[in-house]
Amino acid sequence: MPELPEVETVRRGLEKSILNKKITEVIIKRKNVVKEPGVGQFKKGLIGKKVKGIIRRAKLIIIKLENNKYLIIHLRIAGWLEYGKQMEKARVVFKLSNEKYLNYMDQRLLGELRLRNSYEDLNFIKTLGPEPFDINSKQFQEIITKRKTNIKTLLLNQKVIAGIGNIYAQEALFLSGIDPQRPAYSLSNKEAGSLLKKIILVLKEGIKYGGSSVDTYRNIEGSKGGMEKRLKVYGRENEPCFSCGKAIAKIALAGRGTCFCAYCQK
DNA sequence: AATGGGACCTGCGCGC
DNA sequence: TGCGCGCAGGTCCCAT
Numbered sequence: 001m002p003e004l005p006e007v008e009t010v011r012r013g014l015e016k017s018i019l020n021k022k023i024t025e026v027i028i029k030r031k032n033v034v035k036e037p038g039v040g041q042f043k044k045g046l047i048g049k050k051v052k053g054i055i056r057r058a059k060l061i062i063i064k065l066e067n068n069k070y071l072i073i074h075l076r077i078a079g080w081l082e083y084g085k086q087m088e089k090a091r092v093v094f095k096l097s098n099e100k101y102l103n104y105m106d107q108r109l110l111g112e113l114r115l116r117n118s119y120e121d122l123n124f125i126k127t128l129g130p131e132p133f134d135i136n137s138k139q140f141q142e143i144i145t146k147r148k149t150n151i152k153t154l155l156l157n158q159k160v161i162a163g164i165g166n167i168y169a170q171e172a173l174f175l176s177g178i179d180p181q182r183p184a185y186s187l188s189n190k191e192a193g194s195l196l197k198k199i200i201l202v203l204k205e206g207i208k209y210g211g212s213s214v215d216t217y218r219n220i221e222g223s224k225g226g227m228e229k230r231l232k233v234y235g236r237e238n239e240p241c242f243s244c245g246k247a248i249a250k251i252a253l254a255g256r257g258t259c260f261c262a263y264c265q266k
Numbered sequence: 267a268a269t270g271g272g273a274c275c276t277g278c279g280c281g282c
Numbered sequence: 283t284g285c286g287c288g289c290a291g292g293t294c295c296c297a298t
Contacts, residue, residue: 003291032275059292076292078276108275110292124293149269158293165291214291215278234291254270257289 002059002075004132004163005206005227006217010081011056013220014063017083018102022050023065025095033091033104035112045069045115046094055119058128058162062119072114072122079104079111083220107216128162132200135161137193144184144192151187152180153254155199164199166256167212167234172199174233179265180258181251205230233259 002010026043028034034042046065053064061081063071073081082103086093090103092113104113119125129143143161147154154160155169164172173180175198178191187195211217211225214235218224228235232242237250241261249262 006291074292076274077290078292106275107277108290110275147268153269156292167291212291217291255272256292 002077002079002217003165003168003206003212004056004059004203005168006211006225007059007061007075007163008056008207009211009219009225010061010075011054013083014051014054014061014081014102017100017220018051018063018096019054020050020052021100022097023047023094024097025093027086027090027093027095029093030091030106030109033106033109033111033113036114036116042113042115046071057119057125058131058158059165060119060125068117070116070119072112072116072119073104074112074124075106076108076110076112078108078216079106080216080218081105081220082218082222084222105216105218124158127159129158129160131162132164132196132203135196137189137196140196141187141189141192144187147184149184150181150253151178151184151195152258153256154184156254156256161199163203166258167214167231168199168202168206170234170259171202171232174260174265175202177265179262180253180260233261235259 023046026046028039031039049065049067051063052066055062061073082105086101087103091106092104094102152169152173155164176194206227209226210219212227213224214228233248236248237259238247241248243264246263248259250259
């Protein structure tokens, strides 16, 4: 799924659905998705515990429990969480004290669940860059203008800036009129400032419309997002640019599909 | 130090 | 219809 807006949408949904509910049962159908601890300890640490908080950091959902343990969920590419009835295709099911279920769905089995005593010390989290909302344009300039990689690939590097993925990177670059292939250091201060503004704008728009359901992503209620209809370049190869009308191009950067308008983005 | 490619998985759509 | 291939919202590991 799941880039920052989708994960934030999930976080808000969880806050409404499972906060202060107790986990009464954990059914693990695919034990490989539970990365730590072992499935026995995983269940034992969760069953009978009340949910005390839902945190998002980058693309991670962090569920705080009353025993001060944290359930850390990374949805990776195809994961989502669905609340309500128990689902047949769920990989892990959490039964709650109100007789409802939280289903961990993940067609491709690339997602990860962890139960830990803390989350800040998880290596991935420790090495994350700042949230886009937490930096100003000067800090953003300092981050990107030292780097040689193309700007689009840099935006996907979670250690540089956290939460942006392949959809929103392409959208932000289109909105700021910057060619995704440009070396990061070649951006002027003005361009860097504009890019950060557009990143924040598009992420906020994504949150406002409940995320993008390009493929498997669903919100807590199992519904699609509304943002996928508002995307300007992602998934629009050969379709007309909304600004100039010429065909949207698609190239690969660091192995990832990248759509952009070669006329509007310089 | 930083970059690119492959690996991890499954399922879908496309062309032949 | 059936099959093989390429591709998919993310991140890690390894060789260079």
